[in-house]
Amino acid sequence: xxxxxxxxxxxxxxxxxxxxxxxxxxxxxxxxxxxxxxxxxxxxxxxxxxxxxxxxxxxxxxxxxxxxxxxxxxxxxxxxxxxxxxxxxxxxxxxxxxxxxxxxxxxxxxxxxxxxxxxxxxxxxxxxxxxxxxxxxxxxxxxxxxxxxxxxxxxxxxxxxxxxxxxxxxxxxxxxxxxxxxxxxxxxxxxxxxxxxxxxxxxxxxxxxxxxxxxxxxxxxxxxxxxxxxxxxxxxxxxxxxxxxxxxxxxxxxxxxxxxxxxxxxxxxxxxxxxxxxxxxxxxxxxxxxxxxxxxxxxxx
Amino acid sequence: xxxxxxxxxxxxxxxxxxxxxxxxxxxxxxxxxxxxxxxxxxxxxxxxxxxxxxxxxxxxxxxxxxxxxxxxxxxxxxxxxxxxxxxxxxxxxxxxxxxxxxxxxxxxxxxxxxxxxxxxxxxxxxxxxxxxxxxxxxxxxxxxxxxxxxxxxxxxxxxxxxxxxxxxxxxxxxxxxxxxxxxxxxxxxxxxxxxxxxxxxxxxxxxxxxxxxxxxxxxxxxxxxxxxxxxxxxxxxxxxxxxxxxxxxxxxxxxxxxxxxxxxxxxxxxxxxxxxxxxxxxxxxxxxxxxxxxxxxxxxxxxxxxxxxxxxxxxxxxxxxxxxxxxxxxxxxxxxxxxxx
Numbered sequence: 001x002x003x004x005x006x007x008x009x010x011x012x013x014x015x016x017x018x019x020x021x022x023x024x025x026x027x028x029x030x031x032x033x034x035x036x037x038x039x040x041x042x043x044x045x046x047x048x049x050x051x052x053x054x055x056x057x058x059x060x061x062x063x064x065x066x067x068x069x070x071x072x073x074x075x076x077x078x079x080x081x082x083x084x085x086x087x088x089x090x091x092x093x094x095x096x097x098x099x100x101x102x103x104x105x106x107x108x109x110x111x112x113x114x115x116x117x118x119x120x121x122x123x124x125x126x127x128x129x130x131x132x133x134x135x136x137x138x139x140x141x142x143x144x145x146x147x148x149x150x151x152x153x154x155x156x157x158x159x160x161x162x163x164x165x166x167x168x169x170x171x172x173x174x175x176x177x178x179x180x181x182x183x184x185x186x187x188x189x190x191x192x193x194x195x196x197x198x199x200x201x202x203x204x205x206x207x208x209x210x211x212x213x214x215x216x217x218x219x220x221x222x223x224x225x226x227x228x229x230x231x232x233x234x235x236x237x238x239x240x241x242x243x244x245x246x247x248x249x250x251x252x253x254x255x256x257x258x259x260x261x262x263x264x265x266x267x268x269x270x271x272x273x274x275x276x277x278x279x280x281x282x283x284x285x286x287x288x289x290x291x292x293x294x295x296x297x298x299x300x301x
Numbered sequence: 302x303x304x305x306x307x308x309x310x311x312x313x314x315x316x317x318x319x320x321x322x323x324x325x326x327x328x329x330x331x332x333x334x335x336x337x338x339x340x341x342x343x344x345x346x347x348x349x350x351x352x353x354x355x356x357x358x359x360x361x362x363x364x365x366x367x368x369x370x371x372x373x374x375x376x377x378x379x380x381x382x383x384x385x386x387x388x389x390x391x392x393x394x395x396x397x398x399x400x401x402x403x404x405x406x407x408x409x410x411x412x413x414x415x416x417x418x419x420x421x422x423x424x425x426x427x428x429x430x431x432x433x434x435x436x437x438x439x440x441x442x443x444x445x446x447x448x449x450x451x452x453x454x455x456x457x458x459x460x461x462x463x464x465x466x467x468x469x470x471x472x473x474x475x476x477x478x479x480x481x482x483x484x485x486x487x488x489x490x491x492x493x494x495x496x497x498x499x500x501x502x503x504x505x506x507x508x509x510x511x512x513x514x515x516x517x518x519x520x521x522x523x524x525x526x527x528x529x530x531x532x533x534x535x536x537x538x539x540x541x542x543x544x545x546x547x548x549x550x551x552x553x554x555x556x557x558x559x560x561x562x563x564x565x566x567x568x569x570x571x572x573x574x575x576x577x578x579x580x581x582x583x584x585x586x587x588x589x590x591x592x593x594x595x596x597x598x599x600x601x602x603x604x605x606x607x608x609x610x611x612x613x614x615x616x617x618x619x620x621x622x623x624x625x626x627x628x629x630x631x632x633x634x635x636x637x638x639x640x641x642x
Contacts, residue, residue: 199385207373208352208380209375211375211400215404
């Protein structure tokens with residue numbers, strides 16, 4: 001019998017697995033984990049204030065610096081924003097995903113999926129700066145409020161502390177709107193995928209057993225959609241935690257974690273503090289996943 | 302007495318397809334009633350209309366005398382055992398079974414007691430803590446049954462409940478279901494495409510074809526006096542004889558059917574008994590089925606008859622040697638069923 005590679009491999013399933021996994025493992029191990037470890041290691045060094053040189057000696061000094069009130073504000077602001085954006089995206093995405101999964105015919109589904117995905121085809125920088133124009137004082141939103149005679153309402157909202165500002169384009173509210181917009185597709189698609197897997201007969205069984213639509217939603221639909229919501233939330237939450245473009249373009253002068261990282265590793269040359277700031281989103285995500293797991297988000301997977 | 306379920310002129314269309322056409326039906330209280338038909342005949346549509354998952358385009362549905370066609374499923378005193386069981390994957394078996402009671406705010410202590418009883422009734426005690434995914438198909442089927450029965454509905458709807466089970470388990474569940482129905486005394490409305498199952502389990506059955514009701518009756522009536530050639534053929538196997546062949550055998554051109562098990566297969570030269578119907582033919586196909594053998598016999602004029610014989614003495618090798626052999630078929634004309642008579 002002639003020698004064949006396929007036959008040789010057939011007899012050694014372990015070798016097949018090794019060949020299959022070697023490239024991604026090499027990539028993950030060296031490039032991905034390596035850089036991550038280097039980053040975490042950096043966060044345990046500290047910057048000598050006088051010389052401006054990074055001292056490569058293990059210390060918690062940088063983390064002490066991280067928990068000063070000014071830096072704590074940045075962390076809190078970013079975490080609250082990420083949570084708010086995630087919640088808003090979930091609320092906005094769910095009905096659309098429900099319609100996609102339960103009611104839309106094949107053509108409608110294709111058209112809507114395309115519409116959800118299309119924004120991802122253009123640069124997100126461009127889209128964020130367009131939001132700056134839309135939300136600006138002379139922008140279409142202010143104009144629309146003025147035409148409807150609702151300018152006082154807009155001014156009232158903008159005069160609120162924390163979320164307000166001189167105009168929507170320079171306020172936390174504007175940052176929030178742009179964040180909700182840019183990450184929405186990342187919520188719609190996993191939720192729709194999860195809802196599609198909920199058998200119609202399960203919903204019928206719930207009604208058959210006496211549950212009104214609201215009860216069926218709470219007891220069956222929502223728990224079974226939870227893995228999708230969790231997956232979407234992982235995207236929206238982590239993307240918001242690390243972003244510096246949206247708050248840079250639309251925010252007021254108060255910083256987000258992403259901006260702090262950018263500033264400290266760049267102009268300030270304080271790589272340890274930038275690294276420590278980067279560890280914060282990772283820790284927050286870990287907490288987030290533990291909470292999601294406690295809520296049973298991964299049980300129906 | 303008010304029937305448990307009454308349909309009058311029920312019609313349901315899906316686009317151009319009429320799934321159910323002018324169906325009228327009474328199911329008595331406490332009856333085991335089967336809706337029998339091939340796939341696409343409208344039997345499941347009928348069940349879904351009674352459960353309330355779907356609404357008729359025309360006609361009325363009454364549950365115990367109360368008009369129900371506008372009632373949502375959660376306001377109907379019926380429960381369903383789904384074909385795919387439709388157990389909630391994120392709940393334990395006990396939570397699944399107790400779902401209806403929880404919705405109706407039955408106190409936890411009573412709920413736990415009734416869930417335990419229901420699981421015992423379907424002979425699955427002690428699996429309450431497990432997830433549906435940890436059970437076998439037959440066990441899931443029992444859980445689905447317990448989940449419906451624990452609510453003590455007036456009518457239990459079963460949508461091909463045994464379809465996914467293997468033969469042995471199916472036969473066992475047939476017996477258990479009928480025993481359970483007798484014990485509980487509630488109305489069972491059972492959808493199936495398996496005529497043997499319908500004959501074995503039902504007090505009465507309705508045969509569906511292309512969205513219409515072909516015949517309603519007891520298993521004996523439907524089997525022995527099929528109203529149409531379709532019923533004769535679908536319920537059991539039937540040989541249809543018509544035209545010149547019918548005239549040659551029975552002396553009349555009126556079409557009639559004869560069941561395969563009524564026909565005796567004799568050597569070609571054998572003389573039938575006086576007054577018997579008889580015809581000669583040639584064995585075209587032999588299908589060995591273990592317990593019995595099915596012979597397909599050409600009797601001329603393009604007519605083929607199916608004959609079933611017990612393998613009392615014969616082996617597989619014996620019966621296969623019969624292929625191509627000329628034979629004489631004979632039967633008692635009392636078993637002829639003249640159609641439309």
